[in-house]
Structures are given as structure tokens and as C-alpha cells.
Amino acid sequence: MVKKESFFLNDCSDLKTLMKVAVGEEKADLAVVNARCANVYTGELLDDCAVCIKGRRIAYVGRDPQTSIGSATEVIDVKGKTVIPGLIDGHTHLALLSSAGEVLRYAIKGGTTAIVTETMEAFPVAGYEGLIDFLKSFENQPIKILATAPAMISISRTAHGISEQTLQKLLDRDDIVGMGESYWQAVLQDSGSILPLFERTLRAGKRLEGHSAGASDKKLSAYVAGGVSSCHESINAAQVLERLRLGLHVMIREGAVRKDLKEAAKIKKCGIDLRRLVLVSDSLLPADLMKNGYMEGIVQKAIDYGFEPIHAVQMATLNVAEHFSLDHLIGGIAPGRYADLVVIPDIATIEAQIVISNGRVVAENGNLLITPRKHKFAQKSLNSIQLPREIKPADFIIPAPAGTQKARVRVINMLTDLVTSEVVLSWPVAEGQLVADSKRDIIKIAAIDRTHNPGNLFTGLIKGFGLKSGAIASSAAWDTSDIVVIGANDKDMAFAVNRIRSLQGGTVVCDQENILAELPLPVFGLISDLPLQAIDQQLKEVTRAAQNLGVPFPQPMLSLTILTGAAIPYLRICEEGYVNLKDGKAVPFFVE
């Protein structure tokens, strides 16, 4: 068994070895010579540089490498090409559809060599044990994957929160660099459970990742005063500027949930210090990853939108390493740092010709030379749909108050594909029930707990989701341990949920009890075990099937799964009922 190497430091004998290589008393394993080196510390491009590498780290950077090069040293002459530090994604969600190993197959060849991921998805469905299994899937990979502990802001009381003891166990780990995003409204509304977690994280010298979508002035100040030091939710240059001024590291997002770079890039006109600006994906869809690559694509876009190329590179290297206080290890080409390097044609063209990670050449000209490890998840992680029995159509019945002909009810209202409000309607009662009316585009939505009190569910109504018939369901419901389902009739809703139950996770679109498309997600009910192409294919089929049933949104699965989320305004649903995110409080279905 290979001893797990410490990310931070194995042993000081490693330091001694690096020092010896620098002065030529020992020889480098690998030397990259004749490089135009991007120096992210000074912002310079320096010609005729050499980088001498021993083991996983850099021993020497300079113009006179000969004494460090021996007969056994592999020498790569890059003939004047540009070498940049390995790219870092400072904020993503590796529980989005594809396994880490699959993401890496595409990430590495483009020059991404470090990733910081959230873990909030695994925890509510699989607990601490499942989270550890999730973290294990990041170990012994060809590049570094670090993680944040889950802040577990959730509208569901069963999914909400993490104990101080559990958090501390996570903070004690090398690979946990902070606590993940805690949505600002919940922090401001907190009655005492969140700030003790903040305290522990700060005491551990680690970061509190923020999520301040839409906050400004006093509320934003309050959030920052609480100890949060980043935000990846700015959607324009004004929001970027306000956050930078408050000392936040501002992560511009260009990924699956939103693409903010074009608007946010206008910040470049301000002529301000950009040291706290960072580029992140916040997760990528398989299609994006396959087509545009990973961080190399985002850095290239930043350059294309007008950032100085060296600034764009800093935004995905030094700036993010500094945010996490990891700049002595990653994010720059200097002695002692990990030997994570990317050879590109020139500083304005982020196309990886050679990728070096942990001192090894891992990709060349777009071809992987190594195979990311496919993690074998524990059986428990693969059995996350714990519904004790099949769901029946009758489980979705909404009984009307006795003797009423009409009932005033609260309905989730899709304002955009992600944002909701509420409408209160007077709804007819038929045979003592409230039923869906797909003609009016008001149909049923239910959230079903699948791990804590499996089968516990709530059914409400949603307007504007567009389904004319059939149902769509997913076990990848945000911030909860729910299956979320929307359907034009109770039968299809039950059918879709039961299909997810037999798949042990997934997203299913059905009509008249026929499966139209499905994306199995057996790991935690969140992650596929298939290659990225297959996932992409399945996801596209889900999208097409849902759109064929009438859903008007570009990503029906995202529009569905985000409805249990605690971050996006404002009327949300979980297995306990509706929650109004404006004040974080539960609101009843029936309105007096």
C-alpha cells in the first residue's frame, strides 16, 4: 500500500533534498529549460528560465540550471515557449453529475492542477462517513483536489447544519481548506448555530467561503464582518467592485450555474488592484468541460474579454492560492512549490502543450499520459435512496380542508429558470382534493426525504414549470437529502420517483408511466459512474424529453433540483414544506 502523501509537508528531509538539488549537490529528476516563465509574483515574463524539479516539488528557478542537472535528469527543452503555473479552480462542486476521476480526464490535459471543491451535496445524504468516502475519491489522483467542509445551510431542518465536533474533525484534515459557502441570508438570520462553526473555522486558520448573491452595503458589510472572505456570486462589475473594496476575494464564476465573466470583466476598466480577483467554475456541465476545457478555457475567456493575460493567469493561480493561504505550495513557479506547470504557446494563448503535475508530465498536446483513478465508492454511498416502500400516486394527494369548494393556496412561481416568487391563488377543490391543472401550468411539486426520515414528503403546487404531461424527478436536489419531483399527474410522479428508487439515484423523465429519458446517479444519488460522454448524452436526453413535455428552460434538471436550494430567491420547497428565503421561515401551503 502506498503511504498517503501529505499535501502540506511529508517530512523536513524533503526540504533538505530540494535545497541540495538547488545547489547541485543532488540532481533534479526533471528540468524544464529555455522557458519564458510567467512570474505571477512580479507579473513579468522572464526569458531563458529553467525550472529544476525533484520529486513533487520545485528546487530551483533561474537561468543557470546546469549544476542541478545530472545524467538521470529528464530535460524538457521548451524552446522559448511560455510556462505558467498549473491552473487552480478555487470553487467548484465535484458532486455535479460526474465523478472526480471523470472530471480529471478532461481537466488535467488543459492544465488544471488543483481544485477546491464543496462537499455540501454528499453530507446530507451520506453523513460524515459518506463525506469521508467522497474525500477519498480525491486522494491519490494525478492532481490536487482540496475541499471545504459543508456549511450545510439548508431549508430542511434534517439536512441543516453540521455539528461543531464533526466540523472540527474535518478542519483538522490537511485536505480541508475551509468551510464551504454559507448563504448570506441564513448567516444574517442565524439564531446561534452557524457562528460557532465560523469561529472554529477561523480558529483553525482556514477560510470561510461566502455566497453573497444580491447583498450590498449594510447587509454585505454584516456578512463580511461575520468572517467570510470570498464570494463567487457577483454578476456584474459593480458587484465585483463593492466586494473587492470590502476585502473579499471575488471569484468570478463561469460555469454550469451561471456565466458571469463577460459582465464581471468590465471591472478591468476601473484600473484597480486585481490581486483579490479569482476565476472559478462553480462546477461545469459535461458538455462545457468536453467542449471548452476547464480552467484553461475560463482563463482564455478572461483574456479574450480584455484582461491583461498575466492578470488572467494570476487570477487562476497566485490570487486563489493566496486566498487559501496556500501560496507557499501552489499558484506560482518558485522553489518549494509543487511542480505544477503548463507549457503554452504564448501568454495570450492558454493551450496546454505539456502539463506537469506533482513533478510528472501528465499530459502532452491534449493527450493524457496518466489515468485518473476511478474510486470504488463504499456500498453505503451507493445505497442512498432509502425509501422503505414504493411511492404511491396517493402519496401526492393534497387534501382540501373539509367542506371547502375552493382553497386559498400558496404556489411556487417560476420567475426565471432559477428564481421563484410565490403567488397565492384560490384553487378549486375536486373530490376533497386539490389537483394539478397543466392547462393553467399549475401542477404538483413534491419533495421526499430519502435518508433521514425516508418517505417523509410534502406536496405543493408550482406555476410556470411548463410540463404539459408526465413528470420529472431527481435525487440531486440541492441542499437537502430529497428527491424532488414535478408532475402533471400523481401516477407519473410516483412512477418517476420509484424509478429513481430502483436506480438508487438519478434523474428521470416519464410520461404515462413510460420512461422517456433517465440519467442514473448511483453515487449518493448525485453522481454518475459513467464516462463524461455518456453522462452528457443522458443529460441531453433528459433535457430534450423534459422540453418535449413542455418545460421551457434550458436546463430542466437544474431548474428542478435548485427548487430545494437555500441560496436562490425565494419560495423553496423541501420535505417539510415551503420556505421563504427572505426570512428563512417556513410558510404554510394553505393561506388564511
Place this chain on the structure above:
Amino acid sequence: MVKKESFFLNDCSDLKTLMKVAVGEEKADLAVVNARCANVYTGELLDDCAVCIKGRRIAYVGRDPQTSIGSATEVIDVKGKTVIPGLIDGHTHLALLSSAGEVLRYAIKGGTTAIVTETMEAFPVAGYEGLIDFLKSFENQPIKILATAPAMISISRTAHGISEQTLQKLLDRDDIVGMGESYWQAVLQDSGSILPLFERTLRAGKRLEGHSAGASDKKLSAYVAGGVSSCHESINAAQVLERLRLGLHVMIREGAVRKDLKEAAKIKKCGIDLRRLVLVSDSLLPADLMKNGYMEGIVQKAIDYGFEPIHAVQMATLNVAEHFSLDHLIGGIAPGRYADLVVIPDIATIEAQIVISNGRVVAENGNLLITPRKHKFAQKSLNSIQLPREIKPADFIIPAPAGTQKARVRVINMLTDLVTSEVVLSWPVAEGQLVADSKRDIIKIAAIDRTHNPGNLFTGLIKGFGLKSGAIASSAAWDTSDIVVIGANDKDMAFAVNRIRSLQGGTVVCDQENILAELPLPVFGLISDLPLQAIDQQLKEVTRAAQNLGVPFPQPMLSLTILTGAAIPYLRICEEGYVNLKDGKAVPFFVE
């Protein structure tokens, strides 16, 4: 008894209070309004800003403070004046002559609100217990004093080193932000005692302060690969640039030992990213401190030498806070940070009109409004000259090898006032002894251990120190627990040392057994308990007396005490004999 407040975080209820003040649910204690705020994060000057303060910290920064201001809030209208963050000295030695309390009397009124000091002087003479007493002298002061644990690189084997256990106890403290400067030659020559200390410091997430005077290319790379992340020894722009490129935080020094800013400031012509450039004093002499102030004087000089004013301010605020990973607490004006603010006329004029530290107005128009605490040192700290008996002139006799008329001997050669080389001479033997010859300017030098093996001493010869008669001695010998003495005759040498013994520390100049000048240093034998003016007066008298006896150097005490130091090339002396710093090895007095 006042509970000692944690520098990092007392309790998360503090965070909650700040958040409440930001949104106006509680009211600020203090508000600074109508300010032109220097935003060190973005490099902007922002008009019409307000800073709302609760307790020790900032709750709100912005343009709409009214909801946070109540009837009990003290409001300071600065009427458009500029407000910068409190200034930070990232590297100094608070064991240099004056006590912390005395330094603060001058530091605070100019706008310095945080200091990081070395502790290497107290440790070899007073051990862990004395070091803790030293650290106690920094507690409950009006501004923040942080410290680095001593790396204890010393040419004396008894003074050299610190145990891993002792280091760990120090690293576990909030007020210890790293391990202090470890001279690069010793680190490269290390056979195994230093790197385990590096490992512990890095594992603690704290900084390894560097000292890479004169190192370049391979040796500098080796030193950086060892884990060091700063250097304050650059004497010109080329050295600054080489170090910045290696990812070091480069601390430009302008203080007692050297004034490097004028030369180093030429780096501004390079147009590079200056985020890792820092201004430090590395200690100030009383006269400098009284005349030019503390960090405000150094920042002003940086502006006068051509740095953009906002860059100069960043160099003494954000940049240094980032180096120590303290930027969430100090170094900028943002929510959650300590309320350390300085009101100045404009960004190019660093003259403190109001100084706020930890949320309190501590100085106005150059007048202190608070009194720095005068620490009562433990009796043990005041009894550091442990010589069991008086030193006799005969203790300095250098016996010649039996039967020789002349002896080939190694002599310390003063090349400048600080740098030495060696000369080997054939020296006449008189009555079986080698005697001083002040006519040839070759006289005796001795180093006498005062705490470990008190009285253990070595006597050698020194050329070029200039003393025509008398002697000069000091207990403030660098990097050791020695008294160092140079004299034209043995009697005066003994007299000077014995005077230090009865003073329990100090610097003494005497001639024909008369004291010409003296500077008592009763705390650890290093620090005066007098006001700065008195110290300055006494130091000037010491300087004048030594110069009157023939010493040609501007700071005779510095030239004397540095001779036991392990940092400056190259022939040095301690109680065990000579050491050649080129290889760190002892070299004999008699040459074969």
C-alpha cells in the same frame, strides 16, 4: 483582573455583534465619517466614506452609516481628510535598548498600530521563562505586538538552537506568528537541527522569516526551497527583484542597522506587481524614533523616493498583513478587521492627526491620549549577569605556546563598521603572553558567557577597532549570551566587564579604570528601563566616549555587539572562540 483578549477571536458572539451593528440593529461605539478612505484592497481613494466601529473592530464601511449611529455613538467627522489603515512594522527587534512601552510612546502617535518583533535576544540569556516574560511586556498594550519564535542561529553552541518542544509551545500561542529570521548560511549548512523546526513552523501554518543577505541564484533558491518566505536584507533594487521573483515577501529595511530604502526604491522603475513588497524598520535607534517617527516616517520616505502613495501605504499595511496571513484582522479598512485607523491630511502626507487603535482614539495631533503599559519584569529577567566572581585582568591573558618568541595568530579584521575578515599575523611574545598593541590598532577582544556557563570566556585579537586606550564592553552581544569587550589593556577590560556585572547589564566605556560613559541595560542585559530621551542621551555619551578613545565608527556599540553575531560576514567571536561564518565552523586562534 482583566481577561486577556485573544488577538484572533474571543468568541463568535463578537461576530454577531458586529453584524448587528452593520445592519443597524445595534449601534456603533465610534463612527468616523466624511472620510476619504484609502482602500488598500483595490488601491483606490474613496470619498464620503464612513467607518462604524464596535468594540475593537470595524462593523461597517460604506456611505450610509446613519442606521448604525445612535445617540451614544461617538462620531468623528474628519471633513474629507484621508484615512489609512493603521501602519504595521513587519520586522523589528523590540529588545534593542528600549522597552516596548517606551517604543510605543513614540510609535503610536505616528500611526503605527501593529508590530511584529523578533525574540532571539531574550531567549539565549533568559530561556523560555524569560521569553515568556518578554512576551508579557507586549500584552495589554494600546496597539498589537506580535512576535516570532527565536530560530536561535548562533555561533555559540550553548546559545544555538531551540528545542522542538519549546518551539511548539511558542507556535501554539496566538501572539507568535512564525519563527524568526534564520540566517541563510546556517540553514544551508545545517546538519539536521534547523529543518525540523522549519517543519513544525510550516505545519503550524505560520511563517519562516528569512535573512538572505548576499545570497543569490542557487543558494537563494535553496533557501527558499527550505520554506522561508521573507527577506529583509535586500540592499538594492536588483536584490529586491530577484527575491520577489522567487515569491518571497521582500521587506525593505529602513532602520537602525541599515537604511536600504533609497536604493531599494529603484525597484519602482521596473513596473512590476508590488504586492509582496513590505516596509520594515528591523529596529530603530531612539534618536531616529524620536526625530523621524516610526512607520509613518518610513512610509513617507517611500513616497518621497517615488513610490505611488497608495503603494507605499499598502507596503506597510495589506502587504505585510498578507505575508503573515493576518489580512482578515489587520492591514485594511473593512468589516471584521481591527479598528486601527490613521487620519492624515492627504495620501501623500503621512502625518497622523488622529490615531485609532483597537477602536479607541489613542493619539491626536501628535499627542498620546493613552499611556503604554510599563511592564514589571520578573526579578530573574533583571538578573542576567550571572558571573560568579569579578573578572580579573589576568582572565584576559593570552598565553603563548611554550618557548615561542613569535606566534602566528588569527586576528579579526574590521573591514567596515560591521563587516569583518581575518588576517593572520606573526605576533611577538612578551613574558610568555601575547599582548595588545594599540599603536598598530591590534588589541584584545573577549567574549564572556554570562548565563549558560557564566565566566566561560575566550580572548582573541582584533584589528581596526581604533581604541587607543581604555575599553568598551556590552552585555547586548548579538545572538549569544555573552558580554563582549574590546580593550587596549586587560585592566580596563576587566573594569568594564565588572561594571556591567554590578549594573546587571549595560554598555560601558572606560579608561584607566574610570567610567567615561555607560548605558545601563538591566532587563536581560539588553534593555534599559529609562525613557527614550535618557537612553538616547546615554547612547550618545557612549558613542562620543568610544570615538574619543579612537573608535572610528558611527555606532561603536553596534560595531562591538555585532561581533558575536551569526549573520554578517565573516570572522566572529563567542565565548568558545572564533567562528568563520563562511562555513559556520570554529577556527583556532593559533595558526599552524
